[in-house]
Amino acid sequence: MKVYKIPEATVMRLSIYSRYLRQLMDEEKETISSGEIAIGVGVSSAQVRKDLAYFGEFGTRGVGYKVEELYGYLMKILGLDHRWNIIIIGAGKLGSAFALYQGFMDRGFTISAIMDVDEKIIGTELEGVKIEAMDVLEERVKARNITLGVITVPAFAAQEVTDQLVASGVKAILNFSPRVLKVPNEVILRNVDLSVNLEVLSFYLAFNR
Amino acid sequence: MKVYKIPEATVMRLSIYSRYLRQLMDEEKETISSGEIAIGVGVSSAQVRKDLAYFGEFGTRGVGYKVEELYGYLMKILGLDHRWNIIIIGAGKLGSAFALYQGFMDRGFTISAIMDVDEKIIGTELEGVKIEAMDVLEERVKARNITLGVITVPAFAAQEVTDQLVASGVKAILNFSPRVLKVPNEVILRNVDLSVNLEVLSFYLAFNR
Numbered sequence: 001m002k003v004y005k006i007p008e009a010t011v012m013r014l015s016i017y018s019r020y021l022r023q024l025m026d027e028e029k030e031t032i033s034s035g036e037i038a039i040g041v042g043v044s045s046a047q048v049r050k051d052l053a054y055f056g057e058f059g060t061r062g063v064g065y066k067v068e069e070l071y072g073y074l075m076k077i078l079g080l081d082h083r084w085n086i087i088i089i090g091a092g093k094l095g096s097a098f099a100l101y102q103g104f105m106d107r108g109f110t111i112s113a114i115m116d117v118d119e120k121i122i123g124t125e126l127e128g129v130k131i132e133a134m135d136v137l138e139e140r141v142k143a144r145n146i147t148l149g150v151i152t153v154p155a156f157a158a159q160e161v162t163d164q165l166v167a168s169g170v171k172a173i174l175n176f177s178p179r180v181l182k183v184p185n186e187v188i189l190r191n192v193d194l195s196v197n198l199e200v201l202s203f204y205l206a207f208n209r
Numbered sequence: 210m211k212v213y214k215i216p217e218a219t220v221m222r223l224s225i226y227s228r229y230l231r232q233l234m235d236e237e238k239e240t241i242s243s244g245e246i247a248i249g250v251g252v253s254s255a256q257v258r259k260d261l262a263y264f265g266e267f268g269t270r271g272v273g274y275k276v277e278e279l280y281g282y283l284m285k286i287l288g289l290d291h292r293w294n295i296i297i298i299g300a301g302k303l304g305s306a307f308a309l310y311q312g313f314m315d316r317g318f319t320i321s322a323i324m325d326v327d328e329k330i331i332g333t334e335l336e337g338v339k340i341e342a343m344d345v346l347e348e349r350v351k352a353r354n355i356t357l358g359v360i361t362v363p364a365f366a367a368q369e370v371t372d373q374l375v376a377s378g379v380k381a382i383l384n385f386s387p388r389v390l391k392v393p394n395e396v397i398l399r400n401v402d403l404s405v406n407l408e409v410l411s412f413y414l415a416f417n418r
Binding site: 079080092101104107109171172174190192 | 217218220221223224225228229249250251286287288289291293295301302303305306307309310313316317318356357380381382383387389397399401402403404405406407408409410411412413414415416
């Protein structure tokens with residue numbers, strides 16, 4: 001399967017579909033059509049079918065999808081049949097907000113370590129995880145089987161932190177700093193620039209003026 | 210121009226290209242090729258040309274683009290030749306992190322109002338903006354010409370807050386809460402689910418196991 005050909009937007013929608021299916025499971029709904037999924041999450045039903053078609057044949061014509069089965073498939077596709085350990089670098093406002101964010105705990109992610117350089121907060125706790133100094137980063141990543149790094153440090157420190165994460169063996173990085181980072185090919189990097197999201201809105205607003 | 214046919218991923222890249230061009234202007238670079246832009250931001254040069262082609266002919270064959278001119282075009286396309294006033298609803302950790310985020314002030318966005326329901330923080334300031342109670346929301350939106358709303362409240366409160374923003378005349382909403390929101394057709398809604406970003410990483414990691 002040529003997974004790298006799957007558009008990122010599709011992966012993001014799979015994540016959204018799976019949350020919606022989880023909600024339907026709680027409501028004890030057993031089957032669902034692509035049209036109903038489409039309405040539930042706000043995309044077209046053709047889009048739902050196209051997204052699912054990347055991964056083979058799901059569902060039965062005229063009957064639709066079995067909610068629990070499709071949920072299970074999607075969670076497996078998303079790698080969420082597995083737990084992932086996360087390290088957060090930077091326990092300022094954004095790092096704390098991320099650590100306290102409720103949305104991902106029940107999706108298989110565990111915050112296993114939090115690092116900062118500020119001696120005033122080192123030793124304190126966030127969500128039951130102790131904030132530690134950068135010099136134990138590699139030790140924690142290895143001992144706690146951490147694969148995912150989240151960077152919430154100021155832009156000027158972001159590349160140095162990235163290099164340390166890569167050296168310690170982290171395989172994927174979510175970068176919130178507004179800085180273009182360099183990583184080796186085998187490390188997966190994803191940038192979340194909060195202001196880019198605002199600019200997508202201003203783009204559409206500007207053409208509606 | 211059928212702007213709604215422009216892929217969102219293209220809009221996000223235009224934002225990234227424009228930041229890179231801004232950086233080059235500071236370095237007093239005058240012209241640049243699509244290949245150089247591509248290397249600078251980490252996409253293919255074909256992608257750069259395709260993204261720019263949506264908006265007409267830029268650049269000269271064999272010479273490339275004039276940095277300052279292309280920057281000006283991109284900022285105009287992104288609606289950033291204009292200032293946008295923002296209201297933030299929810300001054301908890303995520304709302305505060307967003308307000309303190311340095312990345313968007315110099316891109317034309319101004320935080321004009323911040324609201325919360327917590328009486329312990331109402332009356333205090335964030336980035337020089339006073340946190341106010343929800344009952345002045347409509348008054349502030351109208352008086353301060355606010356078009357963009359940012360929702361950083363818990364999921365259970367998100368729809369109610371959205372309805373209030375829409376009723377007050379906000380035209381576009383950036384939603385950080387993990388909740389599918391309903392808005393009228395004429396209001397632009399963009400969801401930023403922090404955990405979806407983690408799941409894009411776990412998706413790629415799962416296929417690399």
